[in-house]
Amino acid sequence: xxxVEDVPTPQVVxxxxxLDRNITRMAANVREKGLRLRPHAKTHKVLQIAxxxxxxxxxxxxxxxxxxxxxxxxxxxxxxxxxxxxxLTEAQAERLRRLSTKARISIGVDSVExxxxxxxxxxxxxxxxxxxxxxDSGHHRSGAHPGSVVEVAQAAHEAGLRVEGVFTFPGHxxxxxxxxxxxxxxxxALAEATELLTAAGFDVTRRSGGSTPTATLTGSSVVTEVxxxxxxxxxxxxxxxxxxxxxxxxxxxxxxxxxxxxxSFNDIGRGSPRRxxxxxxxxxxxxxxxxxxxxxxxxxxxxxxxITALSEHHxxxxxxxxxxxxxxxxxxxxxxxxxxxxxxxVDDVAVVSAGQLVDRWAVAARGRNS
Amino acid sequence: xxxVEDVPTPQVVxxxxxLDRNITRMAANVREKGLRLRPHAKTHKVLQIAxxxxxxxxxxxxxxxxxxxxxxxxxxxxxxxxxxxxxLTEAQAERLRRLSTKARISIGVDSVExxxxxxxxxxxxxxxxxxxxxxDSGHHRSGAHPGSVVEVAQAAHEAGLRVEGVFTFPGHxxxxxxxxxxxxxxxxALAEATELLTAAGFDVTRRSGGSTPTATLTGSSVVTEVxxxxxxxxxxxxxxxxxxxxxxxxxxxxxxxxxxxxxSFNDIGRGSPRRxxxxxxxxxxxxxxxxxxxxxxxxxxxxxxxITALSEHHxxxxxxxxxxxxxxxxxxxxxxxxxxxxxxxVDDVAVVSAGQLVDRWAVAARGRNS
Numbered sequence: 067x068x069x070v071e072d073v074p075t076p077q078v079v080x081x082x083x084x085l086d087r088n089i090t091r092m093a094a095n096v097r098e099k100g101l102r103l104r105p106h107a108k109t110h111k112v113l114q115i116a117x118x119x120x121x122x123x124x125x126x127x128x129x130x131x132x133x134x135x136x137x138x139x140x141x142x143x144x145x146x147x148x149x150x151x152x153x154l155t156e157a158q159a160e161r162l163r164r165l166s167t168k169a170r171i172s173i174g175v176d177s178v179e180x181x182x183x184x185x186x187x188x189x190x191x192x193x194x195x196x197x198x199x200x201x202d203s204g205h206h207r208s209g210a211h212p213g214s215v216v217e218v219a220q221a222a223h224e225a226g227l228r229v230e231g232v233f234t235f236p237g238h239x240x241x242x243x244x245x246x247x248x249x250x251x252x253x254x255a256l257a258e259a260t261e262l263l264t265a266a267g268f269d270v271t272r273r274s275g276g277s278t279p280t281a282t283l284t285g286s287s288v289v290t291e292v293x294x295x296x297x298x299x300x301x302x303x304x305x306x307x308x309x310x311x312x313x314x315x316x317x318x319x320x321x322x323x324x325x326x327x328x329x330s331f332n333d334i335g336r337g338s339p340r341r342x343x344x345x346x347x348x349x350x351x352x353x354x355x356x357x358x359x360x361x362x363x364x365x366x367x368x369x370x371x372x373i374t375a376l377s378e379h380h381x382x383x384x385x386x387x388x389x390x391x392x393x394x395x396x397x398x399x400x401x402x403x404x405x406x407x408x409x410x411x412v413d414d415v416a417v418v419s420a421g422q423l424v425d426r427w428a429v430a431a432r433g434r435n436s
Numbered sequence: 437x438x439x440v441e442d443v444p445t446p447q448v449v450x451x452x453x454x455l456d457r458n459i460t461r462m463a464a465n466v467r468e469k470g471l472r473l474r475p476h477a478k479t480h481k482v483l484q485i486a487x488x489x490x491x492x493x494x495x496x497x498x499x500x501x502x503x504x505x506x507x508x509x510x511x512x513x514x515x516x517x518x519x520x521x522x523x524l525t526e527a528q529a530e531r532l533r534r535l536s537t538k539a540r541i542s543i544g545v546d547s548v549e550x551x552x553x554x555x556x557x558x559x560x561x562x563x564x565x566x567x568x569x570x571x572d573s574g575h576h577r578s579g580a581h582p583g584s585v586v587e588v589a590q591a592a593h594e595a596g597l598r599v600e601g602v603f604t605f606p607g608h609x610x611x612x613x614x615x616x617x618x619x620x621x622x623x624x625a626l627a628e629a630t631e632l633l634t635a636a637g638f639d640v641t642r643r644s645g646g647s648t649p650t651a652t653l654t655g656s657s658v659v660t661e662v663x664x665x666x667x668x669x670x671x672x673x674x675x676x677x678x679x680x681x682x683x684x685x686x687x688x689x690x691x692x693x694x695x696x697x698x699x700s701f702n703d704i705g706r707g708s709p710r711r712x713x714x715x716x717x718x719x720x721x722x723x724x725x726x727x728x729x730x731x732x733x734x735x736x737x738x739x740x741x742x743i744t745a746l747s748e749h750h751x752x753x754x755x756x757x758x759x760x761x762x763x764x765x766x767x768x769x770x771x772x773x774x775x776x777x778x779x780x781x782v783d784d785v786a787v788v789s790a791g792q793l794v795d796r797w798a799v800a801a802r803g804r805n806s
Contacts, residue, residue: 074528074806108748130749150749153694153715153765158444176695179764207750208695208713237747324523325546325578343578345523349780350805353723377607378478378776379500379520379805380577394549395523406748410719411780413803433783435720435749436444 070320070397072423076346077320078408078415079399082424084316085298086118092281092297093122100286104128104147104274106295109406111431112415113141115298126170128293132161133434139168141430147274149233149293151176151200151208152184158436159187162195172196172230172272176210178221185225192226198233198272199263203255204248205237215259216266223268231272231290232259239279242307242358249280253288260288279309301405302364303356317415318366318399319408321346321381323392340385342392346400347379352407359403366399373400440690440767442793446716447690448778448785449769452794454686455668456488462651462667463492470656474498474517474644476665479776481801482785483511485668496540498663502531503804509538511800517644519603519663521546521570521578522554528806529557532565542566542600542642546580548591555595562596568603568642569633573625574618575607585629586636593638601642601660602629609649612677612728619650623658630658649679671775672734673726687785688736688769689778691716691751693762710755712762716770717749722777729773736769743770 070079096103105119106128116127116138126145129135135146146165151174154162165171175181175197185192199218202209210218219229234255239248252275260270276284276292284292296303299317300310325343351363353376362373362381370389375382381400385391392398402408409415410432417425440449466473475489476498486497486508496515499505505516516535521544524532535541545551545567555562569588572579580588589599604625609618622645630640646654646662654662666673669687670680695713721733723746732743732751740759745752751770755761762768772778779785780802787795 074525076805151694151713153692155444177764180694183765206697206711207745207747207752322523324521324550327576341576343521345806347805348722348724348777349803352718353725353777354718355723375577377577378780382577394547395553407718407723411803412805433719433781435446435782436715 070399073320073416075320075322075397076350078350078412079318079320080299080415080417080427081316082417082419084314085115088298088300088314088316089118089122092294093124095282096292097123101284101289102291104291104293105298106149106293107138107431108134109295109409110298111409111429112427113430114427116141116143125291131434131436132158132165133436134431135165135171136161137431137434139165143169145170147172147198148174149235150174151180153180154184154187156187159189163188163191166191166194172198174198174200174233175218175222176200176208178217181218181222181227182225185222185227193228195227196230197222197227198231198274199229199259201232201234201255201259203234203236204251205235207235207237209234212255212258212262216262219263219266219268229268231270231274232256232263233274236275236277236280239277240303240307240356245279245283245307245309249283252280252284257288278304279307296405299405302401302403303359305364305401306359312366312369315366315401317405317408318401319346319350321398321400323394323396323398326391326394328391340387340391342383342385344381344383344398344400345379346381348376349378350408350411351376351381351400351402352404352411354404354407363403364401366401368398440769443690443786445690445692445767446720448720448782449688449690450669450785450787450797451686452787452789454684455485458668458670458684458686459488459492462664463494465652466662467493471654471659472661474661474663475668476519476663477508477801478504479665479779480668481779481799482797483800484797486511486513495661501804501806502528502535503806504801505535505541506531507801507804509535513539515540517542517568518544519605520544521550523550524554524557526557529559533558533561536561536564542568544568544570544603545588545592546570546578548587551588551592551597552595555592555597563598565597566600567592567597568601568644569599569629571602571604571625571629573604573606574621575605577605577607579604582625582628582632586632589633589638590636599638601640601644602626602633603644606645606647606650609647610673610677610726615649615653615677615679619653622650622654627658648674649677666775669775672771672773673729675734675771676729682736682739685736685771687775687778688771689716689720691768691770693764693766693768696761696764698761710757710761712753712755714751714753714768714770715749716751718746719748720778720781721746721751721770721772722774722781724774724777733773734771736771738768
């Protein structure tokens with residue numbers, strides 16, 4: 067990708083051809099199974115990518131915050147799911163009421179108190195907002211126990227909200243060997259919650275699950291929609307989980323070799339023989355690193371190299387013994403561990419197609435944490 | 437801090453009274469020892485904080501990138517040290533030339549090739565840029581071996597750059613029990629480099645070291661200036677290194693309890709008895725977590741609680757058995773592990789004094805990675 071030679075580094079570069087392929091493939095996979103696709107836009111936060119997802123058949127978008135919903139609603143996206151157990155202040159309720167005049171809005175709740183508070187804060191507008199009860203399917207983050215789903219749904223209903231269904235985030239699928247097992251837990255939890263809700267008289271039309279590691283493994287026996295995010299770009303976590311291939315990587319960070327050490331001077335046992343320093347530090351790659359990851363990201367074209375440490379503007383790369391150490395000034399392309407973090411660190415990205423710079427896209431919803 | 441009840445969360449809040457005390461104390465400490473203070477502005481990236489540091493006697497600022505230098509130079513800061521081994525493209529050289537017309541600029545180099553490239557790229561303007569050779573004092577990131585300093589300085593001199601001295605970043609001080617030992621390594625490395633340079637005929641007027649863990653331990657026998665950054669705010673890393681006290685914490689993230697679990701339903705061994713979820717996830721706290729840290733940040737007013745996991749919009753907090761679990765909707769204040777990362781995630785911050793909201797400051801140099 068010759069354009070990488072010309073940009074100031076570190077620079078996030080999106081390969082539009084690979085991006086489009088990823089978007090098309092996931093849409094086809096989900097459609098073939100009779101599921102609906104509601105991609106999580108927190109991954110990219112980019113209007114142009116949302117447009118591509120919707121054009122490929124997504125029924126709407128998932129977002130994490132009211133702020134993200136506002137950005138996409140203002141762009142004209144008319145169906146947005148804030149997949150989060152919102153706790154509304156008066157000011158936030160007002161924003162949600164305004165949102166509900168622009169788009170079909172659904173939100174999460176995971177507690178009786180949460181449902182009551184949301185309903186009360188929304189006041190007369192509660193009936194315009196659909197609610198999905200969040201279920202914990204084993205990740206143990208937010209989400210009600212499936213056995214508590216009826217009381218939460220009942221509270222939401224009594225607070226004037228429209229209960230549409232249930233959702234879960236099977237985040238414990240982010241570990242080697244876990245995705246298949248976690249898909250089963252996800253389906254079991256959603257099935258249990260659905261059965262209880264149906265018995266209590268609720269019409270459970272949405273059963274929402276899935277994330278990038280599990281979305282393509284999910285069947286349609288229980289789940290009705292999936293919410294993968296990372297699949298648009300791929301990243302080093304998905305590579306090492308074997309949930310994407312090197313050819314699926316659409317986002318890299320162009321970086322420059324600014325320092326290198328070809329011999330060790332190991333005075334306190336922490337030196338490493340052949341290392342180099344890239345200018346892509348944690349302020350562009352992020353420091354997300356699960357225990358099973360082999361490093362802080364991977365290098366395209368150098369799969370044996372490992373990023374052993376990150377500081378804000380330095381990535382320390384240990385180089386395999388058998389390969390020549392890149393020269394100072396050489397440009398390398400880093401695959402971040404977690405693309406959602408990287409996109410949230412930059413204001414815009416370079417877009418390439420067939421190796422040429424074709425566009426720059428703003429990260430329109432960057433930093434919209436509330 | 438009653439203002440924390442009113443802001444949308446997550447929200448970075450700076451206590452101006454504590455900030456001013458931290459700035460004054462470090463300035464006095466450094467001055468008493470006859471050292472010069474050149475605070476690292478990558479920590480805060482805020483013009484109003486830079487003004488306070490300079491008013492308290494800082495001789496200039498340290499920054500990490502040309503982009504950060506541009507923001508502060510445009511604000512009128514007239515002495516800026518880019519403490520980084522820059523590798524210049526033609527476009528970056530042009531920016532550095534422009535910078536040198538607005539402020540006294542010094543930069544780092546750590547290799548013969550780097551020095552030659554920088555000198556050649558700067559062309560006629562090389563003489564306006566001062567150079568400090570970066571030395572590795574044991575952190576093993578960037579920096580030349582002290583024994584190689586003369587050849588790097590010679591290359592810089594021959595390339596037309598003005599060699600002013602040496603600098604080091606003793607980053608391995610960020611570990612319990614390390615700061616005192618690392619101060620000694622820092623001084624030994626700078627002393628060795630200075631001796632060699634002096635013998636080779638260089639006039640070494642700047643010997644720059646120090647960071648928040650070591651700055652107050654550094655004496656003036658070798659070092660002439662220190663570059664602490666984090667001291668303005670303090671953070672959970674400094675707390676746990678015992679390099680600041682709870683009363684020194686000037687930056688917290690106001691967060692809302694959005695989910696809670698008072699009993700366990702431990703089906704796969706990962707559940708925890710009493711946990712709550714805050715809306716301050718990794719997109720505001722960052723995921724920097726050294727192996728010795730007790731969690732992903734600390735809670736003011738609840739020192740026994742631990743943040744055991746972070747995802748983008750969720751902080752999982754395990755609550756001590758003996759304390760009542762906060763209610764849903766309650767506001768808590770989180771001390772991030774690493775404030776430099778937190779500041780780079782937000783566009784502006786709320787400023788309080790005596791518990792009242794008094795200002796909002798823009799994070800003017802946020803995202804200036806190149």
